[in-house]
Amino acid sequence: MSEQQTSAAAGPAPAAGAxxxxxxxxxxxxxxxxxxxxxxxxxxxxxxxxxxxxxxxAVSEQANYRRLHDRLRELGADPEEAMRPFVVPLDAWHARTEPQSWLESLVKAYVGDGIADDFYRRLAELADPETQALVRDTLVESGRAEFVAAQVRAAIADDPRLAGRLSLWARRLVGEALSQAQSVAARRPDLAALLGGGAREAAPGGAEADAAEPGDLAMVSRMFADLTDAHAARLEAMGLSG
Amino acid sequence: MSEQQTSAAAGPAPAAGAxxxxxxxxxxxxxxxxxxxxxxxxxxxxxxxxxxxxxxxAVSEQANYRRLHDRLRELGADPEEAMRPFVVPLDAWHARTEPQSWLESLVKAYVGDGIADDFYRRLAELADPETQALVRDTLVESGRAEFVAAQVRAAIADDPRLAGRLSLWARRLVGEALSQAQSVAARRPDLAALLGGGAREAAPGGAEADAAEPGDLAMVSRMFADLTDAHAARLEAMGLSG
Structure with a gap:
């Protein structure tokens, strides 16, 4: 599988590199x-x-936030400093995908966070084993799958026209996620280098590092393309099409 | 103290009365x-x-919600049914006390929830020991006192004019809380009867019970008046006046 190839290419990552x-x-x-x-x-x-x-x-997300926050502190990083570069792209993602109904919010909680989790898991595979384990532990999708899928299926059974509208919504969530992931990779060369499998030396704080290489950005698109199987399974669980 | 008098007057409450x-x-x-x-x-x-x-x-509030919700189920009650009568007055309280700034939200989290907690604790003293213990456990004020008081004090040190404005805000929070507590007592005679120390037999679901007696409503005001010491201490901790 491509997973193994990518891991092999990455080699041992620095314990707490940028x-x-x-x-x-x-x-x-x-x-x-x-x-x-x-x-x-x-x-x-x-x-x-x-x-x-x-x-x-929501509370399970906060618990994961707390663990990641504490881990950053353990590694000697300032957690707020480490989060700051991602405030704009993540806020933009949420602003562009603001649910207008309860069903849209459920689909977003499942599909949007689902594909984001798959992406984070893939990223973490390129990091050290301890980071990998922590990231795996803080992926929360499974808990919500049943709750969400059952509600969406029931709503579609009541009103079959919803299926088309919600499928479109799911497609938009993924499109916006890819676009923000590209934007993050372009701004954070150290993160993109994780993807590219490079062991580039990071400038302090990451702010002065070189721009991401075009190959790293293409890697983001390829990774997203790799995530379609799990995404399709989530859509199917809700009775939606891809 | 008036606490003991009230408890003595209440006598043993029914284990899971209305x-x-x-x-x-x-x-x-x-x-x-x-x-x-x-x-x-x-x-x-x-x-x-x-x-x-x-x-x-916020998360500590959700944990308490979960415990109270589970306790209602244990007692054979439908938790959503039990919560429903309080949706309108509590939503009204929040709508009338929507913070317009970070400092207002801090003062609300401390003063508003503080006086509400004091009131709930006093109510619980009139119930059975198990309910008393659960309610005591789900009062969350202590955790936030230090965080809030320090931030408000620092802000007032920066801009002393804030003290007057925030003191007024605190007074409004308490006024609105009393008004909503009165409204709850008027609508929920079984709850008001707890206050009045009566052992009135409840109609099923409480919906058909008699209207609250005027004495029960007066009791709400007296209880609020009794809570002023703790309230004044919270104001003082933030550098505000009553």
Whole structure:
């Protein structure tokens, strides 16, 4: 599989190189902002039980944020500093994919965060084993799959026209995610170098590092393309098409 | 102290009478909505660290919601049914006290939830020991006191004019809380009867019970008046006046 090829090409990553700090900072902010967005979207829930369920999902994101935050501190990094470069692209992703209904928020929580998790997992495979284990532990998709898929399927059974609209929404979520991932890779050469399998020496703070190489950016697109199987399985679980 | 008098007057409460289900339902919804509001207010935080801290506080509210929710189920009640009567007054409280700044949200998280907690604790003293213990465990004020007080004091040191404005804000929070507590007591006679120390037999679901007696409503005001010491201490910790 391409997974193994990529891992082999990466070789042993530095224990806490700038790429790893970037990765943990990206993940930490992704979790923090997902917490806030899920909590905000829960206001759209039609029932108190639904609000409670979404609150539960949101809280699991905060717990993951806390672990990643603490790990950054352990590695001697300033967690807020490490998260800062990712505030703009992740906020932009959320701003461009603001759910207009309860069902859209559910699909986003499942499909959007699902493909992001797949992507983060793939990135982490290129880092040291401890980072890999932590990232794997902080991927939260499984808990929400059943809750979301059942609700979306039931809604589509009630009103089959929803299937087309929500499929389109899912496609938009993935398109926007790819676009933001490209933007992150372009701005964070150390992170992109993780992808490219390079062991580039990072400038302090990453701010002065060279621009990402075009090959690293192409790698982001290839990685996303590799994630389609899991994405298609999520769509199918909800009764949507790709 | 008046605490002991009230407890003595109440006598042994029924293990899961309608008053206790009402109390747990009120608290569960109070925690759930506090979770959402705190998560929403965190967007006002000027720093990533502040956002992270408020997320932490919000999450502790969700954990308490979960415990109260589970306890309602244990008692054979439908948790959503038990929470429903309190949705309108608690949502109204939050709508009337929507913070317009980070400092207002901090003062609200400390003063507003502080006085509400004091009130809930006092109510719980009138219920059975197990309910008392659970309610005591789910009062979360202590965790946030230090974080909030330090930030508000620092802001006032920077700009002393803030003290007057925030003192007014704190007064408004308490006024609105009293008004909503009165409205809850008027609508939920079983809960008001807990206050009044009566052992009134509850109609199923509480919906058909008699209207609250005027004495029960007066009791709400007296209870609030009793809470001023703790309230004054919180104001002082932040450098505000009553």
């Amino acid at each position: 790429g790893v700090i970037d990765l943990l900072g990206l993940l930490a902010y992704a979790r923090l902002v997902a917490f806030f967005r899920l909590a905000g979207d829960a206001e759209l829930a039609p029932t108190l039980a639904g609000k409670g369920e979404l609150a539960e999902i | 008053g206790v289900i009402d109390l747990l339902g009120l608290l569960a919804y109070a925690r759930l909505v506090a979770f959402f509001r705190l998560a929403g207010d965190a967007e006002l935080a000027p720093t990533l660290a502040g956002k992270g801290e408020l997320a932490e506080i």
